[in-house]
Amino acid sequence: MYNSYSVNTLAYNAELCNGCGMCVAVCPHAVFEMNERKAHLFQPLACMECGACQLNCVTGAITVESGVGCAAAMMRAALLGLPEAECSCG
Ligand code: SF4
Numbered sequence: 001m002y003n004s005y006s007v008n009t010l011a012y013n014a015e016l017c018n019g020c021g022m023c024v025a026v027c028p029h030a031v032f033e034m035n036e037r038k039a040h041l042f043q044p045l046a047c048m049e050c051g052a053c054q055l056n057c058v059t060g061a062i063t064v065e066s067g068v069g070c071a072a073a074m075m076r077a078a079l080l081g082l083p084e085a086e087c088s089c090g
């Protein structure tokens with residue numbers, strides 16, 4: 001069954017999910033949960049569009065337009081093990 005949902009820019013296609021659980025592991029806001037070996041959108045409105053789930057989803061089941069703010073940059077740096085990004089927000 002095709003299952004897609006989008007709110008803000010987060011979109012999820014359950015047909016592509018392989019049940020690896022990475023989106024649940026990396027999401028700082030518990031947007032996803034696992035249920036019967038599939039990810040499910042648990043609280044999509046809590047998504048801050050950091051992009052971590054998309055980066056870690058190897059099947060392309062998740063798309064999100066990650067923000068350009070300092071919070072998103074710091075999240076990406078932390079997740080990728082990079083030096084902390086500098087904030088230019090002012
Ligand atoms: S990271 Fe992708 S493939 Fe893995 S559980 Fe989440 S949606 Fe499914």
Ligand code: SF4
Pocket residue numbers: 010026027028029030031032046047048049050051052053054064
């Ligand atoms: S973009 Fe970030 S906050 Fe939103 S669902 Fe993915 S990991 Fe969670």
